[in-house]
Amino acid sequence: MPRTRTPAALRRKALDAIIDSIKDLTALRAADKLQVSRQTIYNIRARVHSPSLALIQRACHSVDLDFDFNGTRFNRKTVPAPLDNPLDPPSAQIPLDLQEVISRIDHRHFEVIDARPVGRAVQITLRLTIPA
Numbered sequence: 001m002p003r004t005r006t007p008a009a010l011r012r013k014a015l016d017a018i019i020d021s022i023k024d025l026t027a028l029r030a031a032d033k034l035q036v037s038r039q040t041i042y043n044i045r046a047r048v049h050s051p052s053l054a055l056i057q058r059a060c061h062s063v064d065l066d067f068d069f070n071g072t073r074f075n076r077k078t079v080p081a082p083l084d085n086p087l088d089p090p091s092a093q094i095p096l097d098l099q100e101v102i103s104r105i106d107h108r109h110f111e112v113i114d115a116r117p118v119g120r121a122v123q124i125t126l127r128l129t130i131p132a
Helices: 005-022 026-034 038-045 053-062 097-103
Strands: 067-069 071-074 110-118 121-128
Touching: 005 038, 005 053, 005 067, 026 038, 026 053, 038 121
Parallel strands: none
Antiparallel strands: 067 071, 110 121
C-alpha cells in the first residue's frame, strides 16, 4: 500500500472499530468516554467523521479499542496512554517559570520557536502548522 494512503486507510479501519466499540453506548456516554462532543459521536456513527490519531489513542484506552492494521495491533497494550493535560510536566514538581512551561507544550500542531522575557512580559515566537 502506498505510504500516502496509509493514514486514511488506518483511520477507516479505526473508524470501523470505534463504531463497533461504542455501539451499545448512548451518544452522551460515548462522548464522555472519548472526550468529544455528542455531535462528533453522531458523525462517527454516520461515518462522516474520520478519527484523528489522538482520538484513536483515547479510544484504545477508554473503550478498549482493539484492531489490526497491516499486521500491527492497536490496543491498550500497544498504544501509549494519552496525557491528561499536554501542558503538565512529566515530573511531579510543577515549574513556576513560564518559559519552562512553554517549552513543554505539545508540539503536534505548533512549534515554539523562541520564548524570552521582555521587560515584565514574555515574547513568544510560534510556528503554527495546519494540516491540509
